[in-house]
Amino acid sequence: MEQVFLKRINEFYQWMKENQLNATVITSPANVYYFTNFYSNPHERFMGLFLLENEEPILILPALDVHEAKEKIKITKRIYGYADHEGPEMIIQQYVASSHERALGFEENQVSYKKASWLKSILKIKDTFDIEEGINQLRLTKDSLEINYLKEAAEWADKAVEYGIEAIKPGRSELEVIASIEYKLKQQGIEKMSFDTMVLTGLKSAAPHGKPGKETIQKGDLVLFDLGVKLNGYCSDISRTVAVGNISEKQKEIYSVVQQAQELAIKSVKAGVPIKNIDLAAREFIQKAGYGEYFMHRTGHGLGIEVHEYPSIHEKNEILLKKGMVFTIEPGIYLPEVGGVRIEDDIVATEEDAYVLTSFTKDLIILT
């Protein structure tokens, strides 16, 4: 496993070289985890992984976290903690400062203005350089360790949908169904969801910004699940829509259109094709069926340490799919007077096709 992390960090040193950067600091917990195998959110405290030209990486973090960091991290021995009453300033100056004055690379979108100003001042640096593009490029394709993690998270998402369906009963509220799903997951040791679990019933299933509440499930409803599990730091994200009792022909029709559109989009996946093709495969099918205006979001988003990352699966993305990109495919149709349907799987692009991580059935389930 150590090799995986060494490979990642060496590729980033290479990127630094290509961009003539001799000093960077990585502070976002997700990125630190990606390069080190150590996850910690130090909140208002400082944690930074300093990468300096021709030196081993240096991790500076709160003293409380040093023990765990040393256990988890194999890519460097240079792990230094600071006590709250000292603060990180002296230790940064001791190990990092002075000779690296040219430009400091950091995640300009993640680091606050105040923290950036502070870093510039203690390191006596004038120029800055945004490194997010370099990190995002690396994180864009997943290695086999990551795909294993994502697969495991996806399997729990499948189970979560199963628990949700078991909990459906006319008269039960959306929040009760969510409570039941998360109860069963926690019982089995799953601590974190990727995002707030969504269960929407009836016409609420058609609300793009719907929030689960006390609304109860009724016969004739479509119930939309959108949820995911976070495991080993990696996210899954699945949507399924099921019917309760007899539903109308219209409801069945939109289900069938979304199901076919989603399968077409999955079939379009293969290394080398432009990403927009995936979106268009679903979108054009839905448009031809006459529901184009009711599919008002992109077809999917990248998935990994964060539940939304690159690549974005939208109709204008000309970037070519690469082996190892992981993303969702989740077309939907939302008819205000009828209800909404969304079907979402987690997908890995391979040389030949799509490896689908989620596997809960997509055939229409009608609960009676």
Added chain:
Amino acid sequence: MEQVFLKRINEFYQWMKENQLNATVITSPANVYYFTNFYSNPHERFMGLFLLENEEPILILPALDVHEAKEKIKITKRIYGYADHEGPEMIIQQYVASSHERALGFEENQVSYKKASWLKSILKIKDTFDIEEGINQLRLTKDSLEINYLKEAAEWADKAVEYGIEAIKPGRSELEVIASIEYKLKQQGIEKMSFDTMVLTGLKSAAPHGKPGKETIQKGDLVLFDLGVKLNGYCSDISRTVAVGNISEKQKEIYSVVQQAQELAIKSVKAGVPIKNIDLAAREFIQKAGYGEYFMHRTGHGLGIEVHEYPSIHEKNEILLKKGMVFTIEPGIYLPEVGGVRIEDDIVATEEDAYVLTSFTKDLIILT
């Protein structure tokens, strides 16, 4: 209710005047909520409440959120949305730009370096000014609307502890107990916890950084709960420790010391006394009992829209308590070989004493 928000924003305009600031932008969702009654986290999208000298506030946000914002916000009619394909730039320049070039105030700790650079560039501004101090000063004392919200959140925290105690059984895991608490809360419509619910049993109760897991409750354990509910945007935070079966004299002793220390700290509360007195009341009692080195954190923290805010209840805080400050009082003793005890209430400072929002019993409960 409108008056409350007008009062808050006018006090902030006053602060701007005193600091000779004629333009600020507030972007953190918590602060926007504090001033407007509208909560939204737009994630990577831009939302900003612009306050310009002698003008009504201007809120610029994603078009999707305009409808809800207009429903909730009474302090201004100047609410403008932008579509994703346009971005917020033009609309900011249209309503905000040009004549406000002196200095822009913003939350330097919240706004990313990239967003700050972007704002400076589109508004053609060179100087910046950190406004967090001004906002924190206002948020430091709570008005009656806030205290009502905090009281309601605290009542649910009391119930959550009750549910947790009901769920305790030898052989049950920490995660199962958490699952049971959150299940019952969600059933009743409570959607959000203030932070990840903590249930630690046995020797884990003594681990300051313990994470709940599959460890099961055994007879003789102390079980430590630390949890809170978020309601109307406001947080509660309670800790209770209970015994399962017969516990040792040592365990009973540390319980009793913490209980007395916590009550002494509460008795020390009253507007006008230095905040450090609260910490010292608990700390000195625990030290005299011989456990000083096992109480290794501050006595408490402010509580409000965020679960950790000002004031910090530590032994060096010389600031004087003011009526309406809300904070936790939560001393603890953590003996590595014995277990840990923490007791925590949510407190409002009044002119005469402490108004305690949480009310679950603090007498030692021994579950048999």
